[in-house]
Amino acid sequence: MDKKTHDLTRGEKEKIIVIRNLNKYFGELKAVSNVNLEIKRGQVVVIIGPSGSGKSTLLRCINHLEEPTTGDILIDGVKLRHKSKSLNAIRREVGMVFQQFNLFPHLTVLENITIAQKIVRKRSKKDAIEIARQQLERVGIPEKENSYPIQLSGGQQQRVAIARALAMSPKVMLFDEPTSALDPEMINEVLDVMLDLAKEGMTMVVVTHEMGFARNAADRIIFMDYGAIIEDTTPNKLYNNPKHERTKLFLSKILH
Amino acid sequence: MKSDDSTFVPHQSQLSATLSEVPWWLLVVMLVGLIMVYNITTNEDYSSIFSFLKNGVFITVRVTITAYIFAVIIGLLAGLGRVSKNPIIYNIATLYVQIMRGIPILVTILYVSFVLYPMIIDGVAWVAQSIAVIGLGDSEGFWANITASDINRMMGGAEYSMLYRGIMALALSYGSFSAEIFRAGIESIEKGQMEAARSLGMSYIQAMRYIILPQAIRRVLPPLGNDFIAMLKESSLVSVLGVRDITQLGKLYSARSFLYLETYNQVAFLYLTMTILLSLGVRALENRLKSGQ
Numbered sequence: 001m002d003k004k005t006h007d008l009t010r011g012e013k014e015k016i017i018v019i020r021n022l023n024k025y026f027g028e029l030k031a032v033s034n035v036n037l038e039i040k041r042g043q044v045v046v047i048i049g050p051s052g053s054g055k056s057t058l059l060r061c062i063n064h065l066e067e068p069t070t071g072d073i074l075i076d077g078v079k080l081r082h083k084s085k086s087l088n089a090i091r092r093e094v095g096m097v098f099q100q101f102n103l104f105p106h107l108t109v110l111e112n113i114t115i116a117q118k119i120v121r122k123r124s125k126k127d128a129i130e131i132a133r134q135q136l137e138r139v140g141i142p143e144k145e146n147s148y149p150i151q152l153s154g155g156q157q158q159r160v161a162i163a164r165a166l167a168m169s170p171k172v173m174l175f176d177e178p179t180s181a182l183d184p185e186m187i188n189e190v191l192d193v194m195l196d197l198a199k200e201g202m203t204m205v206v207v208t209h210e211m212g213f214a215r216n217a218a219d220r221i222i223f224m225d226y227g228a229i230i231e232d233t234t235p236n237k238l239y240n241n242p243k244h245e246r247t248k249l250f251l252s253k254i255l256h
Numbered sequence: 257m258k259s260d261d262s263t264f265v266p267h268q269s270q271l272s273a274t275l276s277e278v279p280w281w282l283l284v285v286m287l288v289g290l291i292m293v294y295n296i297t298t299n300e301d302y303s304s305i306f307s308f309l310k311n312g313v314f315i316t317v318r319v320t321i322t323a324y325i326f327a328v329i330i331g332l333l334a335g336l337g338r339v340s341k342n343p344i345i346y347n348i349a350t351l352y353v354q355i356m357r358g359i360p361i362l363v364t365i366l367y368v369s370f371v372l373y374p375m376i377i378d379g380v381a382w383v384a385q386s387i388a389v390i391g392l393g394d395s396e397g398f399w400a401n402i403t404a405s406d407i408n409r410m411m412g413g414a415e416y417s418m419l420y421r422g423i424m425a426l427a428l429s430y431g432s433f434s435a436e437i438f439r440a441g442i443e444s445i446e447k448g449q450m451e452a453a454r455s456l457g458m459s460y461i462q463a464m465r466y467i468i469l470p471q472a473i474r475r476v477l478p479p480l481g482n483d484f485i486a487m488l489k490e491s492s493l494v495s496v497l498g499v500r501d502i503t504q505l506g507k508l509y510s511a512r513s514f515l516y517l518e519t520y521n522q523v524a525f526l527y528l529t530m531t532i533l534l535s536l537g538v539r540a541l542e543n544r545l546k547s548g549q
């Protein structure tokens with residue numbers, strides 16, 4: 001294994017996510033259709049597309065919350081195989097932020113951020129708390145560490161969820177419509193945190209229809225429809241001359 | 257009532273609202289209780305029945321608490337099996353639950369006591385003999401010739417043996433009820449909780465232990481409490497084994513003295529007192545859990 005790593009060219013090493021010929025069926029329904037995708041370290045990739053086009057499923061395949069029907073996924077050169085022990089090891093390198101936050105309601109904010117550090121990363125309680133406090137500082141709510149999730153606004157909950165994922169020191173962050181469940185006045189506080197993260201060089205895959213974020217942060221933007229990648233380009237090119245009719249139609253809807 | 261009486265209506269409905277909020281049923285029970293206590297202290301028949309039944313209360317409580325603890329442990333394990341994605345574990349757990357739910361508890365008690373328990377004791381004797389003969393190379397000593405009745409004697413003789421059989425049967429029966437309570441509790445936790453835990457790198461077992469079960473247990477406490485009350489009542493079935501619980505002592509005393517009314521009044525009232533106190537406790541717990549959220 002060590003030999004192989006040395007043999008890799010620098011280009012290969014830069015690809016932190018490699019997806020080859022990915023297909024995902026739910027029964028008869030093809031949710032993801034023959035997706036090939038390579039993402040380099042530090043890239044910010046935004047995925048857009050109509051509801052039901054397979055964006056969430058693609059994202060969930062990347063950390064195997066869904067088992068791909070066929071195809072390969074490599075994270076930092078390691079192939080994911082379902083049910084293998086290495087899956088937990090890979091998952092902690094891939095942070096995920098959900099639309100519905102999914103904070104643990106029976107734990108305080110601080111416990112939400114420290115629990116996986118302690119039992120998965122095997123960090124000491126002291127280290128875990130220190131890291132949790134740094135992350136809370138970063139997302140701008142250090143004063144809430146002893147609150148329970150239910151006592152927080154939606155925007156605050158989502159920022160805690162981001163802090164929780166970041167505290168695991170992941171190599172990649174996945175975001176599945178992180179602002180869709182938020183009241184409009186709270187969207188920016190979450191997007192600002194994500195923008196900072198992008199500037200710091202985190203590799204991010206973000207499903208969102210927030211075009212401001214895409215314009216400011218994305219290196220690439222991907223348009224999906226019927227489970228397939230239709231366009232894979234830069235935000236500017238996509239707005240200024242989308243190649244496909246379907247992309248134009250979709251953009252005209254979300255850019256009102 | 258006509259509308260010109262309207263000034264009166266609020267007054268009256270307030271009064272009737274207050275009256276309907278009084279827990280009359282509890283007052284009736286308490287009144288009957290007072291009469292019972294009065295009888296026990298003044299009436300010789302009542303007081304000698306009471307001092308006879310008193311010993312049964314300890315047995316009833318002991319059977320219930322012991323069987324309940326085992327039932328909750330079995331129920332937790334079987335409940336986890338019922339939500340498992342492993343088909344072998346799932347099917348074993350489901351088979352157990354379905355068998356226990358499909359057999360009357362009285363039949364389970366008889367079956368466990370006179371079929372399963374003797375089989376287990378025979379099995380233990382056989383294993384002990386095998387270890388002594390094959391493992392220790394000792395075919396003469398005590399362990400090599402141990403029999404099922406030796407083991408029964410070592411466990412406290414016939415009286416305790418029946419107690420254990422009753423406890424085992426109740427635990428197995430109620431384990432299946434607890435299993436379904438745990439299953440429902442676990443399934444009531446939003447799917448996103450498990451996904452968030454797994455996405456942080458937790459294993460399935462870690463996610464269950466630290467994220468799902470702590471939330472599920474809060475939700476299953478009230479139904480588990482109700483099962484405890486049900487088990488307290490159903491523990492009276494072990495009287496068919498001759499276990500000297502409240503019911504068995506009541507049967508013995510009334511058959512001897514022909515004081516059926518006086519005896520069964522007290523038997524019924526002893527159960528009623530315990531179950532009402534417990535159900536008030538469960539309700540208080542429910543309210544605390546609700547306000548805690």
Ligand SMILES: Nc1ncnc2c1ncn2[C@@H]1O[C@H](COP(=O)(O)OP(=O)(O)O)[C@@H](O)[C@H]1O
Pocket residue numbers: 026029030031049050051052053054055056057058
């Ligand atoms: N667990 C599931 N079981 C069955 N069908 C599913 C499941 N998850 C998603 N789907 C279906 O797969 C398709 C893609 O869904 P999804 O990836 O959630 O789309 P998007 O995130 O782009 O809105 C949809 O038709 C959806 O109904």
Ligand SMILES: [Mg+2]
Pocket residue numbers: 055056057177
């Ligand atoms: Mg989605």
